[in-house]
Amino acid sequence: MINLPATFKISLRALRTNKMRSxxxxxxxxxxxxxxxxxxxxxxxxxxxxxxxxxxxxxxxxIVFPGSITAGGLRMGSGSQSTLTSDDAMAIMRECSAVVxxxxxxxxxxxxxxxxxQNWSTSVYGTTPGMLFVRDxxxxxxxxxxxxxxxxxxxxxxxxxxxVTNLFGEMNPSGQVIRIKKVPFTVIGVLSEKGQSMMGQDxxxxxxxxxxxxxxxxxxxxxxxxxxxxxxxxxxxxxxxxPAERQITELLKQRHRIxxxxxxxxxxxxxxxxxxxxxxxxxxxxxxxxxxxxxxxxVGGIGIMNIMLVSVTERTKEIGIRMAVGAKSWDIRLQxxxxxxxxxxxxxxxxxxxxxxxxxxxxxFAGWPTVVSPLSVIFAFGFSGLIGIFFGxxxxxxxxxxxxxxxxxxx
Amino acid sequence: MAASGETRxxxxxxxxxxxxxxxxxSRIYNLGGNSVRALDGVSINxxxxxxxxxxxxxxxxxxxxxxxxxxxxxxxxxxxxxxxIEVEKMDRDAVARxxxxxxxxxxxxxNLLSRTSALENIELxxxxxxxxxxxxxxxxxxxxKAMGLEGWENHHPNQLSGGQQQRVAIARALxxxxxxxxxxxxxxxxxxxxxxxxxxxxxxxxxxxxITIVLVTHEHDIAAYSGRIIRFLDGRILSDEPVKAK
Numbered sequence: 324m325i326n327l328p329a330t331f332k333i334s335l336r337a338l339r340t341n342k343m344r345s346x347x348x349x350x351x352x353x354x355x356x357x358x359x360x361x362x363x364x365x366x367x368x369x370x371x372x373x374x375x376x377x378x379x380x381x382x383x384x385x386i387v388f389p390g391s392i393t394a395g396g397l398r399m400g401s402g403s404q405s406t407l408t409s410d411d412a413m414a415i416m417r418e419c420s421a422v423v424x425x426x427x428x429x430x431x432x433x434x435x436x437x438x439x440x441q442n443w444s445t446s447v448y449g450t451t452p453g454m455l456f457v458r459d460x461x462x463x464x465x466x467x468x469x470x471x472x473x474x475x476x477x478x479x480x481x482x483x484x485x486x487v488t489n490l491f492g493e494m495n496p497s498g499q500v501i502r503i504k505k506v507p508f509t510v511i512g513v514l515s516e517k518g519q520s521m522m523g524q525d526x527x528x529x530x531x532x533x534x535x536x537x538x539x540x541x542x543x544x545x546x547x548x549x550x551x552x553x554x555x556x557x558x559x560x561x562x563x564x565x566p567a568e569r570q571i572t573e574l575l576k577q578r579h580r581i582x583x584x585x586x587x588x589x590x591x592x593x594x595x596x597x598x599x600x601x602x603x604x605x606x607x608x609x610x611x612x613x614x615x616x617x618x619x620x621x622v623g624g625i626g627i628m629n630i631m632l633v634s635v636t637e638r639t640k641e642i643g644i645r646m647a648v649g650a651k652s653w654d655i656r657l658q659x660x661x662x663x664x665x666x667x668x669x670x671x672x673x674x675x676x677x678x679x680x681x682x683x684x685x686x687x688f689a690g691w692p693t694v695v696s697p698l699s700v701i702f703a704f705g706f707s708g709l710i711g712i713f714f715g716x717x718x719x720x721x722x723x724x725x726x727x728x729x730x731x732x733x734x
Numbered sequence: 735m736a737a738s739g740e741t742r743x744x745x746x747x748x749x750x751x752x753x754x755x756x757x758x759x760s761r762i763y764n765l766g767g768n769s770v771r772a773l774d775g776v777s778i779n780x781x782x783x784x785x786x787x788x789x790x791x792x793x794x795x796x797x798x799x800x801x802x803x804x805x806x807x808x809x810x811x812x813x814x815x816x817x818x819i820e821v822e823k824m825d826r827d828a829v830a831r832x833x834x835x836x837x838x839x840x841x842x843x844x845n846l847l848s849r850t851s852a853l854e855n856i857e858l859x860x861x862x863x864x865x866x867x868x869x870x871x872x873x874x875x876x877x878x879k880a881m882g883l884e885g886w887e888n889h890h891p892n893q894l895s896g897g898q899q900q901r902v903a904i905a906r907a908l909x910x911x912x913x914x915x916x917x918x919x920x921x922x923x924x925x926x927x928x929x930x931x932x933x934x935x936x937x938x939x940x941x942x943x944x945i946t947i948v949l950v951t952h953e954h955d956i957a958a959y960s961g962r963i964i965r966f967l968d969g970r971i972l973s974d975e976p977v978k979a980k
Contacts (some may be wrong), residue, residue, distance in 0.1 A: 651862065
């Protein structure tokens with residue numbers, strides 16, 4: 324084996340001799356590495372955002388909607404039937420407690436809110452205190468209504484951040500009286516900020532009030548006194564989602580007197596699963612982007628091989644001289660491999676730098692969230708090194724096979 | 735014959751011992767279906783400490799002979815022993831080691847690495863022998879000084895005169911303490927005055943360090959520096975006789 328520092332010095336000298344050529348050869352690797360880093364940063368950013376949204380929605384969620392009604396041959400769509408009641412929610416809690424941690428009934432609708440001379444239209448959710456737990460939501464200030472207040476249909480409200488900003492500005496809303504559809508409510512709490520949902524909805528544009536209050540004083544329930552628009556169910560774990568879905572379906576069919584083979588008058592949606600699928604698809608997308616970018620690194624590697632082959636031919640005489648003074652096959656091989664490695668690693672480092680800049684630029688100018696993971700940097704750097712060794716090997720091997728006397732005589 | 739401290743002890747070599755021994759050596763080239771006999775049954779003994787000049791017209795096989803005894807090329811027939819080692823049976827890397835340890839080359843075209851300083855050129859054989867950097871530098875520097883090139887160590891070959899370049903090449907050949915120097919028309923690219931200087935260097939090395947020198951030339955006054963002249967013709971030895979003392 325050969326002296327590594329000396330070999331490295333020889334490689335650098337050889338690369339410096341052909342500055343332009345070395346730079347152009349590196350360009351392939353530079354573009355490849357920076358593309359890999361940028362693409363992985365964009366992909367990781369997207370999938371991180373989705374994960375964030377999933378956890379902001381609350382984990383292990385199922386949502387039960389009432390089924391559609393058919394009026395004069397027209398099917399009115401999901402949720403149009405008023406078959407779901409808060410009793411159903413209580414029954415789910417009672418009967419499926421092995422797999423269900425919490426079931427929260429909700430009656431929601433849009434309403435105009437007035438405070439002083441300000442007004443705002445938002446979604447008003449009549450629900451139970453369990454809602455905050457189900458959605459993993461914290462209060463920024465004050466408290467949530469208790470079971471007593473739900474039972475008594477108390478006129479108290481908990482506001483989302485967007486509502487607070489639009490009605491109160493900088494003012495502290497606690498204890499203030501707002502009007503929802505002209506009914507006065509006392510603000511008892513403010514929710515912490517949650518941000519956008521996966522569908523781009525502002526989750527903070529919301530008011531929570533006791534379910535009974537919504538049913539009796541704001542939206543009305545028509546013929547069914549306990550009607551709700553949905554029941555949000557939190558399963559005990561991700562593994563319990565499937566059994567919970569099955570048990571709830573069975574229970575509600577039974578309660579609604581629907582035969583086992585008939586279609587139910589309700590729908591159970593596995594929200595978390597849907598989100599997970601979305602998350603997985605972004606991950607696949609990230610991998611795909613990375614793979615495509617890796618192809619450009621490969622192309623860069625072929626460029627290195629090309630130049631190394633030219634270099635071996637050009638320096639045949641030098642190889643001959645080295646062999647004459649006693650360079651062994653591996654000495655020659657190592658020299659050219661190190662040269663290729665130096666090219667690819669300098670290219671790799673430059674590419675990483677460029678990739679970081681590009682990822683930053685994408686997040687600033689395109690507004691996409693980008694996350695450069697250290698792993699992607701290590702991967703790109705390692706991969707460029709591997710490419711250098713891999714594509715440097717053949718030219719190096721070719722050089723080492725030269726016959727000393729033929730190499731010496733080469734002009 | 736004062737061996738300096740750095741010079742490897744040569745007690746092992748008796749002056750009667752053959753350093754180069756060939757037996758019926760032949761080399762056949764295949765050029766487009768025609769086989770050309772460049773060497774045709776050459777048997778020679780060169781003893782340790784000899785100064786041999788090889789002469790002959792172009793195509794006489796003298797260069798082929800030099801390449802084979804220099805382990806740069808392989809014979810197609812016959813036997814070659816270098817310092818009692820049968821080189822023909824060795825693999826590439828073992829032969830490379832033999833070149834590194836036993837042989838110093840001096841070529842007509844100098845064959846120095848361009849864009850590489852004189853000192854680094856001299857260091858080259860040591861590099862392939864894994865001598866540590868500091869020691870390498872020291873040995874190369876003393877070889878360079880021995881050739882009277884002090885102050886030129888950082889010059890690149892293209893900044894040196896022909897004579898200086900050839901001195902660098904000789905220093906490179908000496909730095910590993912090889913017992914044999916093979917010089918292929920070392921004065922072919924030099925003027926008469928410089929040629930004389932270079933030849934005097936060879937004579938001195940042969941006399942003072944008892945380094946065996948085999949030199950290819952076609953100039954009689956260059957061959958006259960040697961102690962024995964072997965003439966080649968058509969791949970065979972035409973004559974082999976000692977040079978009469980001047």
